[in-house]
Amino acid sequence: MRRALQSVWAAPRAAHPPGPLARDWVLVAVVIGAALLEGLLRSDIEQRPLEIVLVVAIAFTLPWRRVHPLAMVAVAMGVKSVVVAGIVASGGTVVGLTAGVFVLVLLYAVFRWGSGREAFGAVGVVALVVALGFRRDYTSIAELLPELAILTLPALAAVTVRALSTSRTRDLERVRLAEREQLARELHDTVAHHVSAMVVRAQAGRVVGATDPSAAIDALAVIEAEGARTLTEMRVLVGALRQGDDPALLAPKGAGDIASLARATGTGPTVEVSSTGDVDGLHPSVGAALYRIAQESVTNATRHAVRPRRVRVDLVVDPDVAHVAIVDDGEPVAVERDRPGYGIVGMTERVSLLGGTLTAGPGVQRGWVVEARVPTTGVRP
Template sequence: MVGRWPFRPIRARGTGPYAGPVIMQVARRLWAEPRAPHAPVRVWRDWALLVLVVAGAVTEGVLRADVPWRPVAIVLAVGLAPALMWRRTHPLAVTTVVFGTLVVSDLASIVGGTAESIGLGTMGYVLVIVYALYRWGAGREVLLGSAVAAVAFGIGTVRDYTNLGEAVFGFVVVAFAAALGSTVRLVRTSRLRELDQVRLREREQLARELHDTVAHHVSAMVVRAQAGRVVAATRPEAATEALAVIEAEGARTLTEMRAMVGALRGSDDAELAPARGIADIEPLARSLGGDPPVAVQLTGALDDVGPAVGAAVFRIVQESLTNALRHARHATRIDVRVVGDDRQVRFTVTDDGDPGASRVPGYGVVGMTERAALLGGTVSIGPGPDRGWVVDGILPRVRATA
């Protein structure tokens, strides 16, 4: 489930007595916001950042001449740096520990009568923690962490106050880190929502394409059962034949339905047109106009491919051809090859467009991979070894069941 961030604004009906309830409602909704999904635990960049911060803190602490409480300042900067490794998975805990420690150090410097605050310029890495809090934290973590950071910022500002301009600048820097985290979160969340919609539409379309197939099988089973019952008394062998047909039709129906486990339908108005299949790829290629020409090669055991697999191959090839015609610059040829055997169907779409041409993956690519995954197959999409682009996919003839 994609986290909702920022929450949808609540329209206030004015000011005065409505302002208080609206603010409370906004606060409650923010408090209930979940964490952003798919937070990485630790990546190589985190280790590189940690090494850079520790090296910078030690170097600054040793070489800089005006560092009050030098050993304490170095220990403070180096000791808090490892908290960066957990900033995404435990944003509130990291924010509380780091900024709480800064509060204690500032209070200690005030009590000790130190002319300057204890700290190094390297401690600017706390802005990364603020960013992570707003990028990955749940609503309640953002509110509580912001309160802790605000207290630390307020005490630090009072401790080092020189003029209003510097205080405002410090606030703007911290606020920018928070705003950047919120913006990245919003963009990523919007992207995930759009991808979810693409996947849902692809599943709905695949369900509609299977609608007629399943209905056909069930209708055939009913007709054969009725015929077998009529002749059972006079021709027992005909009833046995009817049972064999019913068994075969039932097996095929179950196979098609298992292939659609997890597919969702948002409406009941299924399209009644027959689903396209592998045999429709050649007419599709001819309908594209021949510029660049599309060569289709269909080989192997393709006659008895199930409707779900055939429809998936057709749709993926169709999308691949559309992308090639749209993005393959200076292409002189597009090749489509579909090969079937006893276990699977493999399809490849290649073009000879300009090498290195940038093709940003769009929602069509997401639809192709989702359609293949629903049937237990895979699709790989990327640049060719020499020129152009390659779409290579494999679909099992019968989806394996757990």
């Protein structure tokens, strides 16, 4: 138990909590409207203006609940306790507006976005408020238990959501690292090829240099060109991550292999492939990336599109940019996915490492469209 508590205490805050959003102000407006409406319609409220002002004031903590969760809980609970204590001290009766239930949203935010220390702090704030008002609000522990159960629900929901979000983030990171590792392996072969050519040319230059100086000069020119190209490709290699032991390196597929994805018969949709430009002259890493994108997109269309009859792959290679588009004619997709699948994440990571861009979303009329644009040199511009 001690280790578990220490682990929770040391837990960091959730990464990149969003600040005030447009929907937060909509929520504030809804809470204020509900408080005004409830205050006007309920006849059992003695301190009507004060209780309405209390709820409205606390409602303005909502937009900052993700970036300052503990502070917002402390402000809300503290202001509420002071006002309630003042009403009771003056001989009044506190009924409480139902609109104030939004305080549960603040408690949810602490456990969803805050650190372990902030979570413990929120528990302490709630415990202090309950302890100070126990004799005033409750006659026994049994009366307190249902309220404590209600206060626990947002914490449990927040912990569950946070765990799912953390799990997905780790899965996405594994996909990105795996894609970078694969790219590093492919670039390893390319760089090794250029270095081998440089070594062979250098050895030849040493042999013929004494008898034919011009041949040695030609060898140096080739070494210079190969060296410059290798340095350029190394910039990409440095940006890619590689993990684990060195596996056996297999020759990667290239852009010319996209034609092998064409399929006119079978259980799935027809796959049509067209290409324009110097496909075979593409940089190996670019060709491998384009093939992976086309292969992944065709597979996704076959598995996930709704009743597609045809998948079209169009590859266009210009002098500076290679463009590939994969379009299926499945039934219309109602909305774009809020979170991309792991396959799209992997494709996007590979394209971005090569200085390109990738988009994926519903077609104008039907199906799903994946488009990628990658510099033919295979390096960031």
